[in-house]
Amino acid sequence: MTSISVTPQLSHGQLLNILNEQYGLVGELSDLPSYIDLNRKLTTADGKQLVVKIANIHQSADDLAFENLVINRLSQESSIELQVPSLISAKSGDDLIEIKDEQNQSCLMRVIAFLDGKIWAETDTSQLSFVESLGESLAQIDKTLATIEHPAAHRYLKWDIRHSNIIVRKYKSYIQNEVLDNTEENQTGGTKINLINQALQSYEAQVLPLYEELPSQIIYNDANDYNLLVNEEKQQVCGLFDFGDMVSSFRIAEIAIASAYAIMNKTNAEEIIGAMVQAYHQVNPLKPVEIKVLLPMIKMRLAVSLSLSSYQYSQSPENDYLLISQQGAWKALSQLDQIDAISFELKLMWLTELNSKQELEQPQDIIDYRKKHLSENLSLAYDEPLKIVAGRGAYLYNEKGTRYLDMVNNVCHVGHCHPGVVAAGQRQMSTLNTNTRYLHDNIVRFAEKLLSTMPKELSVCMFVNSGSEANELALRLARKYTNRKAMVVVEGAYHGNANACIDISPYKFDGPGGDGAPDWIKQTLVPDPYRGKYRGRNEETGLQYGKDVKRAIEALAQEDQPLCAFICESIQGVGGQVIHPPGYLKSAYAHVRDAGGVCIADEVQVGMGRVGTHWWAFQTQDVVPDIVTIGKPLGNGHPLAAVVTTQEIADSFVTGMEYFNTFGGNPVSCAIGCAVIDAVEQGGLMAHALQLGEYLQQGLRQLQSKFPVIGDVRGLGMFIGAEFVKDRDTLEPAVEQIDYVIERLKSEGILLTTEGPFHNVLKIKPPLAFSKQDADFFLSSLEMILTEQGAQP
Structure with a gap:
């Protein structure tokens, strides 16, 4: 039995006869490439060039009628500068006719004008003007396509981005799972299937939920590098052909598809996409939601192309070209994987000025409003204050998409917008938030998790909303327990x-x-x-400072003021990132307890595993306080704090006066607290803090050996200080120099600030999402800045 070919079968002679009979055309035919259709170029006697397109036997007449409708409309639209092929009508006046091939199969035939020019794929399009003209041209086309409607526009098409996740899930198993080359374009070092899975996950997490919000219309849907003609002299796109993949889909997919091909074999993907988006938006304004989904959509288009071509190769393994042609797509996808998605989105919002439509105020407007309507006591960092609009991991972002490495924020302990913490808060907030007068599991679970990190003597939790509240409650507990008021505190605390x-x-x-x-x-x-009265990091120094606590206690006693409590940060924070010498707290606590006082450990800044070796910094001193206060890191940015104490002290507070805190211990806060502790434990963040903290200190000490302005480097885990001095003998603070360094670090994209009584100590306490790459970036930037004149003592 003879098989019937899907591709129409016609000799040149047969086709010339049809052309003469139906169109009155004569000339010479030459072959043109096609997947399953029959395409020929006709050159007439007067030199005119036409394309003869005979569709495969399965091609729908409605689909071709749809194409013809669009081609006619675009060719007649004066606002579109791009050339599109015009249709040549048959003698009957029809632009689509039915013919029979040599197998007597019915086929649909069209004749269109041949567009002469050089295709994008064979041209050096490295100048951004090519991309800008493409963005502008697609915008012009889409504005016209938005006015067209046709039933065939709603057909199923596997290249429709709306089905992309289904296509990738179906065909990704055909991808040869090789390790990607570690090239300039690809720094992932991962496998191909991992890169595809990441693209798939990003799309399903970030794009699928927004399907209903994305503007839809008919789009060209195939602005690939073989469908575009360019004018090399003018450095712009001049023509577009092949309308077979048009479909009603998301408008932003037009840019996503064009971008996917435009960045192939280029190293500046972010710049190329930005230029295309800006040019498109100036002609056909986009919406913020379209900007939000663009990056995962570009990745997904590449993933579809790679998955389908891998499937095609499995069916035709002799066609090595299918794998060779994938190389540009793999490089493009690898390059996209290196782009910071938040920064990318914000930059596009800035380029299109869409952020100005969303945000009420520019930075100076906010500054002016703060001065007039908010307390002037609210300080601002840096000579030129930053407007921060987003955060993720160890990074913050301004309204222009500039990314800053956050090395000072110990509040967002496990990283800005940690997914697990955010999800926990959202889940509970969508269910219930109330107060502790009702029974709820979360407060019990949170207390259990928190107490599991503490010495067994500390067995009672009280939840509040800030470190200030926690310390104030600790004072109430201490005073009620001792019936005293007098306190010993540390200078500068x-x-x-x-x-x-x-x-x-x-x-x-x-x-x-x-x-x-x-x-x-x-x-x-x-x-x-x-730089204190007693120097040296040894136990003798610790004992001497401990004796000074005794001196303060005795001074109170001489004034007939028996000691209530001694409160001390387990590491001095605003005091200058001061690490206590060994034995200090053990000595100080002994003197306090001899005087009948209570020992309060303020862990608001330094707790929750930041020191690396222990959950709590007081544990590095081998002591157990009577009361521990916890704040900043406990809620990862959510207002959450706690007081943990002994059963005896807690019992003394039960006097008949109720202690009630409206928000303290609410289900949402407790869910978030549980998630933060889980993130520390499950992410191995204590070990990470220890390892990376040692790496940072080692790097800082290497700089200290090269630059005399760094007088001291100290720290535990990821709580580190570097003290700047003009002279290592006199220890004169290098305030001007450290201020210069702080501002210069900001200009390099690194946020730090100073502490200490002279404000000459670099305060290094980043989120624990901070990485070795981040550390290297900081150390290399600091080294460069320290060579500059402004940093010299």
């Missing part, structure tokens, strides 16, 4: 912004606008082994 906390914070009461120490406060020396 800060414990919060409530009145009671200001009273025990020398950083505030001895600072600008402060009223000095209350008469029931005595200060003890900062246990600073670098």
Whole structure:
């Protein structure tokens, strides 16, 4: 039995006869490539060139009528500068006729004008003007296509981006799972299937939920490098052909598809896409939701192409060209995988000025409003304040998409917008949020998780909303337990912004606008082994500073003020990232307890595994406090704090007066707290903090050996300080130099600030999402800046 070919079968002679009979055309025929159709070029006697297109036997007449409708409309549209092929009518006046091939099969035939020119794929299109003209041309075409409707536009098409995840899931198994070359374009070092899976996951997570919001219309849908003609002299696109993949789909897919091909074999994908988007938007304005989905959509188009071509190769393994042609797509997909998605989206929003339509104020407007309607006590970082609009992991982003490495934010402990933490809060908030007067599982689970990190003596939790609240509650507990008020505090310490906390914070009461120490406060020396009264990181230094706590206690006693409590940060924060010498807290606590006082460990800044070796910094001193206060990192940016104490102290607080905190311990906060602890444990973040902290300190000490302005490097885990001095003998603070370094680091995309009584200590306490690559970026940037004149002592 003879098989019937899907491709029409006609000799040149047979086709010339049909052309003469139906169109009155004569000339010479030459072959043109096609997948399953029959395409020929006709050159007439007067030199005119036409394309004869005979569709495969399965081609729908409705589909071709749809194409013809669009071609006619585009060719008549004066606003479209791009050439499109015009249709040649038969003698009957029809632009689509039915013929018989030599197998007596019915086929549909068209004749269209031949567009002469050089195709994109065979041209050096590295100049952005090519991309800009393509974006502008596609925008002009889409504006016209939006006015057209035809039933065939809604047919199923496997190249329709709306079906892309289904196509990739069906065909990705045909991809040869090789390790990607580690080239300039590809720095992933992963396997091909991993790259496809990442594209698929991004698409399903970020695009599928927005399907209903994305503008849809008929689009050209195939602006690939073999369907575009270019004018090399003018460096612009001049023609477009092959309308077979038109479909009603997402408008933004037009740009996604064009971008996928435009970035192939290029190394500046982000710049190319930005130029195309900006040019398109100026003609046919986009919506913010379209910008949001563009990057995962470009990745998905490439994933579809790679999956389908891999399937085709499995059916025709002798066709090595299918694998060779994939190389540009793999490089493009690898390059896209290196793009910071948040920065990319914000940059496109800025280029299109869509962000100005979403955001109410420009930075200076916000500054002016703050000065007029918010307290001027609210300070701003940097000479030119930043407007931060997004965060992810260890990075923050401004409204223009500029990315900044955040090395100072110990609040977002496990990383900005940690997915697990965000999801936990969203889930619980969508179900219930109430107060502790009702029973709920979350508060019990959270307490259990938190107490599991503590010494067994600390067995009672009380939940609040901030470190200030936690320290104020700790004072109430201590005073009720001891029936005393007098406190010993560390010079330069800060414990919060409530009145009671200001009273025990020398950083505030001895600072600008402060009223000095209350008469029931005595200060003890900062246990600073670098520039303090006693120097050296050894136990003898720790004992000497511990004795100074005893001196302060005795000074209170001489004034007939028995000690209530000693409160001390387990590592000094605003005091200058001071790591206590060995034995300090053990000595200090012994003196406090001998005097009948309570030991309060303020872990608001340094707790939750940041020190690497332990959950809590007080554990590095081999002590157990009576009360521990926890704040900033506990909620990863959500207002959540806690006080943990002994059963005995907790019992003393039960006097008949209810302790109730409207928001403390609510189900949402507790769900978030559980998620943060889980993230630390499951992500191995304590070990990470230890390892990376040691790496950072090692790098800083290498810089210290080269640059005398770094006088000291100190730290535990990812809580590190680098003190700047003009002279290593006199320890004169290098304030101007460190201010210069801070501003220069910002200009390099790194955010840091200073601490210490002289503001000459680099405060390094990034989110634990901070990576080795981030550390290398910081260290190399700092080294470069330290060579500059402004950093010299």
